[in-house]
Amino acid sequence: MTVITDPGLLARVDALQQAYAHALDRRDMQGWLACFASTGRYELTSAENVRMGLPVGMMLDDCHERLRDRVKYVNEVWNHAVEHYLARHLLSRDLCAWADDGSLAASTNFSVFYTNAEGKSALLAVGHYEDIIVDEGGALRFASKRAVMDTAVPPRYIIYPL
């Protein structure tokens, strides 16, 4: 692992993370999907599962087809019955490094707050992303985004990816 210090590259990584959070905070699932590479995967799990080496967490989209299906879940399938909330992502870059295989590995802390229809807000989850980022046609994309929640027991059911 070689830590990345190039400010230009770090700015591009930050812009990708911001675009990701921006899309989720506006429930723009197409915008969320656009942050992933064509071979992209997404996972939401708890630090507890990770520590125990257990593969099943809260969400697992391990291919682009599943990422596209998740857009459908949110926009079409669940839309009428779930109690929607507004998400608010606060991100903080932790570390960016070149992995041994030449890919860019990024660790980013997150806290996600939610506000319900009554206007009451609380913390949904705190944790960190472990991401693999690739350059696809001149734009950075997530080849893999893994959201690891320190929050093993969220205070309500989670509808949208974190």
Add this chain to the structure above:
Amino acid sequence: MNAPSRDLPIRAWTDHTRIPYALYTDEAIYRQELERIFYGPFWQPVALEAELPAVNDYKTIVVGETPLIVTRTGADEFAVMVNACAHRGVQITTEFKGTASDFSCPYHAWAYDNCGNLRKVPGEERFPENFDKRHYGLRRLRAVLWNQVLWATFDDATPPIDEFFGEVADSIRAALGGGERRLKLLGYQKIIFNCNWKVYMDNDGYHAGLLHTAFRMLNYQGGTAPLVADGFAGHWGAHYGAQRMVDNGYLADPTLVFTEGDEKTAAVNLLRPVTQVVKHLNAINFRFGRPLGPDKTEVHYTYLAFADDPPELLQHRIRQSANLLGPSGFVSIEDGSMFERVQKAMGAPGGEINFLKGLKDSPDGHRSLQNDEAGNTPWWRYYKQVMGL
């Protein structure tokens, strides 16, 4: 056996198919439930064998409001203890899981073996003459291993476990692979539902085709399987031939709803007070529940595979478990939404929950259909009795 309740908000509850809202919201009702149900004559799950694969593995869990330590003390031996030092009541461990052959309380270094026997006490020479270590072990609960699940009870009067589950034992066994195949742990989805534990448990098959858009999008009709409500407290179990889902092109990755191998049946079980055991398609899911007061319920969805699964099937099980039937599941996220919307509406004075569908043909609810709600009523009949209401 059950003295009438005093100082509860329920005065004239006569019909166990119509449930007053107050039973889902009232603090005094909740306190009495802890005493008569959670610490009463019920077997409640505290661990899956698969969670503690090796000798000296332990986990902690809360039953009712009592923190417990569950240890594997031998090949087929387990101990279930209250997680409180016999000396001054300190929690012995705060970890969810670990491995330990003994436990030492950090406060005054009282040391216990993993069966809860007190082994070492500093400064014992200055204790009263009659002090005897044998009387200062951790409180042990009666426990029994049944279908690769460890069940415990606080009450000496709890009937034998086969009797406790009655005819529902068959569908519990079916959900857990029939009893012959070893289970293996895949992971946890833990969640809080903002509803009373009984709202979470009132769920049934009547809503499946009506609420779940996923089934409609997939043109999935489900089935009308026979359902049995039986055992000591009106447990609810359905074991049925599950119709396979057919890819209709809606999902880009239809493997989410595919059934692999020869697992042709589904089993859904609601076990009183607050446990659910479900096998649907290839997802095997054991749900430990826990009330957090009258208006919140914590559920630990625990996913399993068979230890002898070939690699492709194991991978399929992992992928299906993560996205299909959990609190954020493609099919089941709407259940959690309904639980919370029911709870929010329950502030209305004099309101009640009504169970109707299926009672025409099954007035006692003992045998009904999976997509009815009559199967909930034997539980409520029992609840009324055990609560003395």
